[in-house]
Amino acid sequence: MTTTHSAVLRPPAAPGPLEWLRKNLFSTWYNTVLTLLAAWVAVSGVRSILGWVFFTANWSPVAGSLKLFAVGQYPLDQIWRPGAIVLIITLLAGASWRIFGGTVRTFALALALALLVAGLLPVRMNLGLRLWFLANPILTGAGYLAGGLRLVRTRGLAVAWALTFPVTILLLLGFKDSAWLPRVATGVWGGLLLTFLLAVVGITASFPIGVLLALGRRSKLPVVKTMCILFIELVRGVPLVTILFMASIILPLFLPEQIRIDRVLRAMTGMTLFAAAYMAENVRGGLQSIPRGQEEAAKALGLNGFQTMALIVMPQALRAVIPAIVGQFIALFMDTTLAVIVGLVEILAIGRIVLNSRTDWLMLDSEVFLFIAVVFWVFTFSMSYASRRLEAALGVGKR
Amino acid sequence: MLQWVAQIVSAALVVAFLVFFVRNVLRAAQVRGLSLSFDFMSQAAGFDLPESPISYTPADSFGRAFLAGLLNTAKVAVVGVVLATIVGTMAALARLSSNWLVARLASVYIESIRNVPLLVQLFFWYFAVYQQLPPVRESIVWPGPIYLSQRGLYTVAPVPTANLLTWLGFVAAGLILAVAAHVVLMRRQMRTGQDTHYALISFLLLVALPAAGWFLVGDPPLLTDEPVLGKFNFTGGLRLTPEFAALLTGLVVYTGAFTAEVVRAGIMAVSRGQFDAARALGLSSGQTLRLVVMPQALRVIIPPLISQYLNLTKNSSLAVAIGYPDVFFVGRTVINQAGRAVPVFAMVMAVYLVASLATSALMNVVNKRIQLVER
């Protein structure tokens, strides 16, 4: 078996299609056998899957519960709030497209196009929803135009993206006794919305904790160092399910009566602590990749320990681990499904709820789980695609 | 000086937190009537387990149920690790293959599997694949006989007889001779450069001696116990349940995709010059891979591979979704039926922790030995 390295030896002129076939598929007798076998697997697999998807499967539980899959039990009269958040995101995506270009453009376009197509689908849909779908691509366009303005700068855009997060939480949560933005209890947040929130909160909150833990693990203070190592290894040594179980059931048993922590917040805390341990190891990898010369040079310039870390070492280390962090985000995004085991209504739980909501849907589990798998695949695949592009753009490992 | 202050402060904080936590635990235990003792572990469990490597009935204790769960976890983890390594290596080689279609298929496999949550995949394997096999009365029969149905895979089970020990002696002798021949002949090949066919010879020894022994000991050392179809199901024989099969398939396919990327990265890390040099020396592509590329790639592969193995073990806790009674599943059942959340939970955590720490300690030793080869 040879490797792809032989590709480099290929002559510069593009080979003809027949030549390409011979070279890539039928070069030797065993390659021919492999090709035929692989072709048979591919064709029969695709045929049976497509046959099932288009003829056998009954998609009514999915089609009838799209609202549940999207936002769970979020009240219908307040549904404009998650909608508004998506609008903010498409607007910012448009602006980012103009300013960053490249992969961001691909994403902004894909997002806008997907929503545009959804808005034009010839199915029964209420007018508000259709207008919302169509507003998204328009906002992306508006964002693109705004991105050309002088006053929108890279830094401003970064701040806007950073602000999106607290705005999202505040908008979803609302305020107590507010007339136009009433409080919506976290218990009714659900579906894909909750899946995203769990992952985003987990990764965002775990970042500072992870950096501190990584620094603590390299610390010269033995107590700090040991505590950090213990925390990291203990958390990494057990499955996420057990941590979630602990956060949701065991922890409240042991808090004083006065302290009550919201269920969703408890699961988020569990996920954050779990993610922080892995984040710490990622950051530590980055710190180790920085040559000692950098630190020595910084000392020679008269920087103190803190300045060296904050201005010289950490920025380089973090830059080196961005792809790893994106990878971790993808893993955490998929891990949110485990929250179903502690009774949070994220998208997989919604799947089970939908199956159990009508007698004639009870047996349609293949359809529902396939739908959920596809939803995840779309998001995680595009995220890992972005991470690969990012890796290439950052030139990690190329210096 | 400042460092000492920092040390003392941090130590004090840790102690204060622990005091707060432990006091709360004890207080809560008292106020809420939570028992922290392990006494209940000897009470009768009262629930049945779908499968157990040791004999278990509802009359057995909670402790024995827990042990059964523990052994089930160990079973799926050990088999899973071996299979995932094989699948991962094959997928990595396929992805690097010069055959365009094979490489494409391999990357479709890797990219689609890595991007769908394992829990969803487990549901798929269990309900959409294993439950779609024919019912038990219409089992697929393969030679052996092997019966395959929704109830799982049933085949003959070996039953030891008095001659087993003698025969095992032959097996051991075959094994020792095979290893010895492998070492001696390979050394000679290294020294003289002549092909001594060491792999073939040691394999023959490994097979021939036990085979000869089988007939030499007289009565066969093992008898067979064939599964018999009763009113509802097969009885007797060796059984592989669909729950185990689905969990194993899910874990192997999922971890295999990650392992494939680890192996691929390892192979890619070997510099091109090594391939060219090996080819210039006249090694075949198989030899190049086995003798030149893999030993170097392993150094890069082992550390991330360890964490994949650990992930597989930890991920086996998702068995709870498809009814395979692993340690987390049994732990949860015990919590429900005995109402003792805290002690049971501590035990479940301890099991995973010990498994994780032991595996990484073991693998670190392996890793160190491999790294020593480095020049």
Place this chain on the structure above:
Amino acid sequence: MVLAMEEIRMKKLSLLVFMLMVLPLVLAACGTAQECPQCPACPECPTCPTCEACPECPKVAAGGQIVAAVKARGKVVCGVHTELLGFGYLDPNGRNVGFDPDFCRATAAAVFGNSEAVEFVPLTAAERGPALQTGEIDLLVRNCTWTSSRDVQWGNFVGVTFYDGQGMMVRKASGDTTLEDLDGATVCVTTGTTTELNLADAFRSRGLSFTAVTFEDTASVYSAYEDGRCDAATSDKSQLAAVRAGFANPDDHVIMDITMSKEPLTPVVPAGDDQWFDIVKLTLYVLINAEELGVNSANVDAMKGDANPSIKRLLGVEGSFGQEDLGLATDFAVNVIKQVGNYGEIYNRYMGPDGLAFELPRGQNELWSDGGLIYAPPLR
């Protein structure tokens, strides 16, 4: 690179840290052990500094505490099922519906006059007990069987709302009618339930063998059964009826004419607040008595003028049955009946002839006056 303890120094230190960790444990253990016997008058508060301070100690859940918390919150927090058709599930808009959530609504209507003043918390089977013990929920109405050990450990069981029994569903073609016919069968069951234990008891007591295939999730149990993984599925009869209705060919399956256990499904409140306990009980009595007296959501206003003194008392027109003592409005029953309906209306809404979920004859859940077991103390 787990536990980078290559340096000997580290080993010593970790020993030190370990001791530091164990020390507070020992201290705390000693501390509580010494303090408790000195405070016999105050068993709930073992950590108070001195016995004199005991009276000021916050009681864990003193009388009226839950009621006060509920009123301050403006909502009843209610633990429910979300995946059990008929008893607790979601409609396509994501609203919690079913026999159990409607009881929560009735309680909210009793306290606030508004049946929508409820916050539903979806709970897994494993979370039920801890959620009650920690007081995270005010009321658990989640298809929960009343057993003595749960009564001791979890909280106070209000009163049976649904009499169920464990049944067994098999394929009609098998011709099995008794448990003895099922010797050696594979049975699908939900894990962590009383059902699982009853199954083992029923087979063991008859000296029969069986294999259990257990799942966490109810849908998985029946998926596996219908696919053929099991010869039988066991659960509460109400659930079996619901599920059977959803099978592709319901007539291929029969629910055997045996009852393996008593399953009194009952709402539960956390221990310690008698006032709250009484409010929830009274709500249940109102629902049942209303059906008995023929008062329903359609005729409740007209019934206020009825001559029957029992109806007058129920609707707060004259007399009292203790509602004021609990801090409820005199006519709270009107709100309950108007907004949620009486017991029979709730039952029929989900499991009646034109029920939203499936049809299940009332059987044991008829009123006592119609030969069933549903019975409530008189309101007076």
